[in-house]
Amino acid sequence: MRRVTAINNGTVIDHIPAGCAITVLKMLGVDGGRATPVTLAMNVPSAKMGLKDIVKIEDREVNQSELDKLALVAPEASVAIIRAYSVAEKLQVNLADDVVNVAACTFVNCASHGPREPLPHHLIVHGREPLQLRCHYCGREQDMDSIVENLL
Amino acid sequence: MKLGHWSLSQPLGNGYGRVAAVKRGRGVILASLITIDDLSNEDILAILDDAELLLPAAKGEVYLPLLQGKLLGNLFFEPSTRTRMSFEAAMKRLGGDVINLGDVSSSSVVKGETLYDTIRMVDGYVDIIAMRHPRQGAAQYASDSAEVPILNGGDGAGHHPTQTLLDLFTIRQAHGTIEGLNVALVGDLRFGRTVHSLSHALVRFGCSLTLISPDSLRMPSEIIDDLQALGATITQSENLKAAVPDADVIYMTRIQKERFPDEDEYQRVAGIFKLSAADLAPSKGGMIVMHPLPRVDEVAPDVDTTVHARYFEQAFNGVVTRMALICRLLGVAVPQNAGTNGGES
Numbered sequence: 362m363r364r365v366t367a368i369n370n371g372t373v374i375d376h377i378p379a380g381c382a383i384t385v386l387k388m389l390g391v392d393g394g395r396a397t398p399v400t401l402a403m404n405v406p407s408a409k410m411g412l413k414d415i416v417k418i419e420d421r422e423v424n425q426s427e428l429d430k431l432a433l434v435a436p437e438a439s440v441a442i443i444r445a446y447s448v449a450e451k452l453q454v455n456l457a458d459d460v461v462n463v464a465a466c467t468f469v470n471c472a473s474h475g476p477r478e479p480l481p482h483h484l485i486v487h488g489r490e491p492l493q494l495r496c497h498y499c500g501r502e503q504d505m506d507s508i509v510e511n512l513l
Numbered sequence: 514m515k516l517g518h519w520s521l522s523q524p525l526g527n528g529y530g531r532v533a534a535v536k537r538g539r540g541v542i543l544a545s546l547i548t549i550d551d552l553s554n555e556d557i558l559a560i561l562d563d564a565e566l567l568l569p570a571a572k573g574e575v576y577l578p579l580l581q582g583k584l585l586g587n588l589f590f591e592p593s594t595r596t597r598m599s600f601e602a603a604m605k606r607l608g609g610d611v612i613n614l615g616d617v618s619s620s621s622v623v624k625g626e627t628l629y630d631t632i633r634m635v636d637g638y639v640d641i642i643a644m645r646h647p648r649q650g651a652a653q654y655a656s657d658s659a660e661v662p663i664l665n666g667g668d669g670a671g672h673h674p675t676q677t678l679l680d681l682f683t684i685r686q687a688h689g690t691i692e693g694l695n696v697a698l699v700g701d702l703r704f705g706r707t708v709h710s711l712s713h714a715l716v717r718f719g720c721s722l723t724l725i726s727p728d729s730l731r732m733p734s735e736i737i738d739d740l741q742a743l744g745a746t747i748t749q750s751e752n753l754k755a756a757v758p759d760a761d762v763i764y765m766t767r768i769q770k771e772r773f774p775d776e777d778e779y780q781r782v783a784g785i786f787k788l789s790a791a792d793l794a795p796s797k798g799g800m801i802v803m804h805p806l807p808r809v810d811e812v813a814p815d816v817d818t819t820v821h822a823r824y825f826e827q828a829f830n831g832v833v834t835r836m837a838l839i840c841r842l843l844g845v846a847v848p849q850n851a852g853t854n855g856g857e858s
Contacts, residue, residue, distance in 0.1 A: 466650075468649065470647075470648055470649055470669055470670075471648065471649055471650045472628060472646065472648040472649065472650040472651035472653075472654040472668070472669075473650060473654060474648075475627060475628055475648065476625070476627075477625075477627050478627050478628060478629055478654070479627070479629050480629060480654060480657055480658065495735070496650060497650075497653065498649075498650030498651075498653045498654050498657075499648075499649040499650030499653075499668075499669070499671060500548070500649075500650070500671065500672075500735070501649065501650075501735065502734070502735040
């Protein structure tokens with residue numbers, strides 16, 4: 362059963378963990394202000410994941426910097442850049458061991474939050490399944506429920 | 514030795530002895546001390562051995578100007594008596610000198626100067642910086658900003674590695690070893706940076722831990738996870754009296770009012786653990802009572818005159834261990850005969 366139609370130009374983000382599509386759109390700054398279509402499917406069957414979400418954003422090509430952010434909530438996501446109804450590029454979300462200047466530490470008393478402090482925000486992947494991040498500076502384990510609010 | 518940025522995900526060797534931030538300062542490769550895990554077990558034992566050699570100099574019995582011409586910057590953004598003064602004493606006992614940030618209210622910090630700018634500025638004045646800051650992670654942040662080594666004198670509720678060194682020295686003085694002991698850590702284990710650092714070191718030397726705290730002040734989960742990953746034997750309890758008979762060390766800590774966001778929450782746990790001389794009756798003969806000080810009411814004055822009390826020696830040991838540490842980080846060797854004739858080799 363085809364729930365989501367093909368798009369002419371844009372970005373398809375597949376294999377998003379079930380229920381996270383709205384968060385992914387928020388991370389990409391996609392809201393009701395866009396004039397071009399955005400399609401979203403949530404909790405659809407997946408041979409790979411059991412259940413997954415899918416997002417299709419027309420007339421926009423996601424760049425690597427934006428993909429780095431997606432790694433925090435959808436580390437297994439596969440991304441396809443679509444041009445003229447064909448897959449022009451396939452991109453993979455890669456979560457590096459060091460996540461620099463993607464999200465700020467979720468611990469409010471971390472030194473990295475000082476106003477105008479110039480050093481980069483730096484989180485370290487401490488575990489991948491499940492995803493666990495720690496701040497390079499304060500060492501605190503990150504609150505993954507609020508990491509999205511701390512995106513830069 | 515790794516050059517560049519320190520990362521938990523890229524340990525060296527057996528996972529310890531990582532150089533927190535290797536910097537090229539004055540043409541020499543130097544390192545900071547941010548957490549106790551920046552020192553290997555061998556490093557720790559070597560520092561304790563050097564401290565042993567430096568005892569006469571620390572007491573002023575011999576003059577040993579190993580650090581003559583060197584300057585330490587004391588940047589204390591939070592109140593301190595022992596740590597700040599012992600860094601100063603350590604430096605001066607070895608012929609070096611110290612400049613102090615002084616009262617934060619009389620510095621450019623009140624003008625809104627960033628920590629980064631403050632560190633970069635002081636970095637140009639001194640050979641090494643000792644620092645205490647109310648925000649967790651400030652020492653690592655400073656180390657990433659500076660060319661000279663940073664000694665973490667306590668960052669928020671984070672770590673206090675130089676305190677750990679003097680604690681280990683004190684334990685070794687009493688027991689002859691720091692291996693395989695049964696240590697009870699008592700009081701504020703949630704905000705207590707001294708116990709955060711000390712627990713890591715004790716587990717690495719095969720000690721078993723009894724963590725005694727009110728439920729709201731338990732050791733943070735990420736520290737418990739780290740300790741268990743090291744194979745630690747940990748018992749968590751709220752019963753101090755039950756731990757006394759089996760303990761080799763009882764390490765008491767103050768419930769830190771200044772770390773509580775809420776006065777009511779503090780009042781619920783204030784004074785919950787108290788140790789008096791009578792409480793120590795069932796203890797082992799060689800058991801010692803330690804406290805990083807200042808104390809409020811958790812260790813009664815009648816404990817001071819028992820054979821168990823070690824907290825004032827602990828405070829002195831802060832001088833000699835910091836002497837050894839500063840020498841190590843500045844690449845200055847402590848001569849084997851440091852305790853005699855001015856340490857001439």
